[in-house]
Amino acid sequence: MRERLLAAEQVVGFVWREGALHVLDQRRLPGEQVWHACHTVSAVATMLAGGALQGAAAREICCGYALVLGARQRMTEGGDWRAGLQVDIDALCAAGLPAAEGARLLAAMHQRLALMKPGAQPLAVLEDEACGAQQRDREANLAMAQLGVELIRGFQGNLQNLLSIGCAGALASGGIGTALGVVRAAQLEGLLERCYLGESRPQLQGARLAAWELSQEGIAVALSADAALAHVMKVRGVTWAVVGAERIAANGDVLGVIGTYQLAVAAMHHGVRLMVVAPSAVIDLAAESGEEDFHELGDGPLAYAGTERVDGVDEVAPQYDVTPADLVDFLVTERGVVERPDAAKLTQLMCRRRLH
Structure with a gap:
């Protein structure tokens, strides 16, 4: 059954690809399929606030990817990426992510960072956690x-x-x-x-x-x-x-x-x-x-x-x-x-x- 369900899977609402979150705009369905490439936290927040991205699991998973985008931007600019995780969660919650989901997501990221092995790259760890959250939801x-x-x-x-x-x-x-x-x-x-x-x-x-x-x-x-x-x-x-x-x-x-x-x-x-x-x-x-x-x-x-x-x-x-x-x-x-x-x-x- 599992393999047949996977083989029949055709519809997806978002895709993490080449370091960007691509979101299918649910406001435009069923008339047209419009995808938005999000490279920043603010872009994901805009999708949330505007209703382009709906569904509790989809929101939380996509916000996990948004934290990766925010951390990457701060690392590139030399900012405090760890403190920035809270700043970005606050922005996503203001855009529509429920506070309980935001707190759970942030706790999962911090827990994963705390278990980071010596020499590991923080950004890769954050991305792995975000991808893992999506895979766990898929398996569920x-x-x-x-x-x-x-x-x-x-x-x-x-x-x-x-x-x-x-x-x-x-x-x-x-x-x-x-x-x-x-x-x-x-x-x-x-x-x-x-x-x-x-x-x-x-x-x-x-x-x-x-x-x-x-x-x-x-x-x-x-x-x-x-x-x-x-x-x-x-x-x-x-x-x-x-x-x-x-x-x-x-x-x-x-x-x-x-x-x-x-x-x-x-x-x-x-x-x-x-x-x-x-x-x-x-x-x-x-x-x-x-x-x-x-x-x-x-x-x-x-x-x-x-x-x-x-x-x-x-x-x-x-x-x-x-x-x-x-x-x-x-x-x-x-x-x-x-x-x-x-x-x-x-x-x-x-x-x-x-x-x-």
Whole structure:
């Protein structure tokens, strides 16, 4: 399965090549594929701030490469590159990298430098760590895809209709993606009839990105308005809703793209199993519950033209919502699968070693 998934890999959202980070501009998809070559931290920050680069894993990996670019520039100019790592992280966080991800990234770089062997070149060590982070995410994606498809096979064992929301795929990660990685695996295993996607408002990631990404690999996709997903479950024989996550609390609550919560409620009513696919790095054992601790719901522009808006009417457009743990049937991570996640099960999961 691993080799077949790698062989089928066609879509990538960024590439580190010849000392530069090349980013596929997600704002321009699906109409055109525009790549930007980033040679500086500020160039990567611009991609982040402008929305050209999205997805938690992709953000963190690309910011790792940005630290390499910043260190190289300071070394060339004779500046204090070690102190500059913090300066660059601050700039990236100001551009949109979440503070927790920034702190984790900086700690990983410092830890790698602390283990540097005598005679090693610091820049090469930083670059190796950045490349290693991407490879680890890629391997985690492959592990999750294999675990997720085993659940799908065990549930029914024949052609099935899956449903997803947002774009938890290759564009948002260092590999084949989380939720969409499972969809890819189901396609390769001959288990997928069709993948239904919600538009994913307010940024239309499902309509613009996920639909484009899966169609590039010849996967049968049908797009629906988010408001119609419950109806799709009822009339199209959907067996699994497969979604990603931004963060997961200690009790199993899931912070996900807006619409995940209502999808989970509808899935429970219609007997559709909900699979959350996410790397263990997004599990925050310090956050007791999502309802109490996940406040970064964000906001974004509603997906309609300004000329269609009514003056004086407020807009409520959160980018994320919280799905209670009791609506989650399975949590799939690179460390293993948790059925009906709760605090005790997640604590045990985080004590396991990675499967890959």
